[in-house]
Amino acid sequence: MIYIIAGQTASGKTALALDFAKRIGGHIINGDAFQVYRGLDIGTAKPTKEEQSSVPHHLYDIVDIDQSFSIFDYQARARQLIDELLAKHVPVIITGGSGLYIRSVLFDYTFSPSRPVDMSMYLAMSSEERHRFLQSIDEESASKIHANNQRRVLRAIEIFLQTGRKKSEIEQDQKKTPLYPYVMVTLDQDKEVLAKRITTRVEMMFKSGLQAELTALLNHYPPTAPGFRAIGYKELLANPDLSEEQLTQLIALNTRQYAKRQNTFFKNQFHIHPFKTHDDALGFLLKKHEETHNNE
RNA sequence: GGAGGAGUAGCGAAGUGGCCAAACGCGGCUGACUGUAAAUCAGUUCCUUCGGGUUCGGUGGUUCAAAUCCGCCCUCCUCCA
Numbered sequence: 001m002i003y004i005i006a007g008q009t010a011s012g013k014t015a016l017a018l019d020f021a022k023r024i025g026g027h028i029i030n031g032d033a034f035q036v037y038r039g040l041d042i043g044t045a046k047p048t049k050e051e052q053s054s055v056p057h058h059l060y061d062i063v064d065i066d067q068s069f070s071i072f073d074y075q076a077r078a079r080q081l082i083d084e085l086l087a088k089h090v091p092v093i094i095t096g097g098s099g100l101y102i103r104s105v106l107f108d109y110t111f112s113p114s115r116p117v118d119m120s121m122y123l124a125m126s127s128e129e130r131h132r133f134l135q136s137i138d139e140e141s142a143s144k145i146h147a148n149n150q151r152r153v154l155r156a157i158e159i160f161l162q163t164g165r166k167k168s169e170i171e172q173d174q175k176k177t178p179l180y181p182y183v184m185v186t187l188d189q190d191k192e193v194l195a196k197r198i199t200t201r202v203e204m205m206f207k208s209g210l211q212a213e214l215t216a217l218l219n220h221y222p223p224t225a226p227g228f229r230a231i232g233y234k235e236l237l238a239n240p241d242l243s244e245e246q247l248t249q250l251i252a253l254n255t256r257q258y259a260k261r262q263n264t265f266f267k268n269q270f271h272i273h274p275f276k277t278h279d280d281a282l283g284f285l286l287k288k289h290e291e292t293h294n295n296e
Numbered sequence: 297g298g299a300g301g302a303g304u305a306g307c308g309a310a311g312u313g314g315c316c317a318a319a320c321g322c323g324g325c326u327g328a329c330u331g332u333a334a335a336u337c338a339g340u341u342c343c344u345u346c347g348g349g350u351u352c353g354g355u356g357g358u359u360c361a362a363a364u365c366c367g368c369c370c371u372c373c374u375c376c377a
Contacts, residue, residue, distance in 0.1 A: 009334075032334085033332095033333065033334065033335090034334060043334095044334080068331095068332075069332095070331040070332065070333095071330080071331050071332090071333075072331045073331085074331095075331090097334075098333065098334080099329090099333080100329070100330075100333050100335095101333075103329095103330080104330070104331090107330085108330095109330045110330080111330075111331055112331095114331070144328085144329095145328095145329095145337085146328085146337055146338055148336095148337060148338075149328090149329095149336060149337040149338080150336080150337090151332075151333095151335075151336050151337080152329080152336070152337075155330090155331075155332095158331090159330095159331095167330080170330085171330065174330085226332075229332075229334075229335075230334055231334040232334080233334095234334085253323085254334080255334080257323095258334050258335095259334095260325090260326095261329095261333085261334090261335095262334090264326080264327065264328085264329095265328095265329075265333090268327080268328085268329095269329080
């Protein structure tokens, strides 16, 4: 059984995962796109060293900030890890806020090994032309992807060029049921409560030395490194003239908007059990764990 | 006290007689999501029983018709005293 603790950023996932893991002797697997980066500690609210050593943690700090890391890498590493742990009957707890990453592990998402293809011709097209081209090779995908969503249109074209198959066709062939049995819990704070928590958290990040962390990292990595696209870092890099107060507001705003998108994704893409409090969620998870234990 | 300028939807800001419930941006809300996902994109945003109703600082006028023109009042800004 895989336990998934998801929810919006700053909702209290880390603490819940820690408590639950300790109670059942489980291992925690990171389900967060930016906590995989070494050095991004304060801004990503990564579990502290002490927390990480109190329970086995996986897939944290596995790549450098200037390395690219994608769902493809995540899926492969997470699945391998899950298989190993389950084989040893170790309960697996995935926690994080990157819904798509978690989905790609649980469901039969298939990513073909990437083969470089020349996209320059398509990059040069207008978005209308590009969308029309996609229509000509994969009508179904074109109908699902808005012409303005250039990133997705391009990817659908790229898939076709790399594999010779339509994106829609590849997805058609995938199993629709989860690959692993799972229970998923989310922590849902009221909007106002979450907004306050986010602001407080951003203020804390500055107090803990977010600026200094970034400055130190910039001695080793270029500001364009993939890891620096994370909220909390990208704002600092893009707005060197803003005051700490203004930056706090900007980061909090971006975080709130991100939290909203997370909420939509979890609510609509998974079967979830939502809870408002840490204790309720923990109680539910423990009960679930007991049930599955008795069935084994 | 005098001279100018400004007050438009949650905020910023266009509009200066009819095509205005009012462009656009931000924020808010809802949604999509299969290799950048802490990303990218879409819809929506005065009220409504969907017939309509009530708006552009306030008020009184002019006009077939006013956010737009005129009078008075209120508030804010700049300059002169």
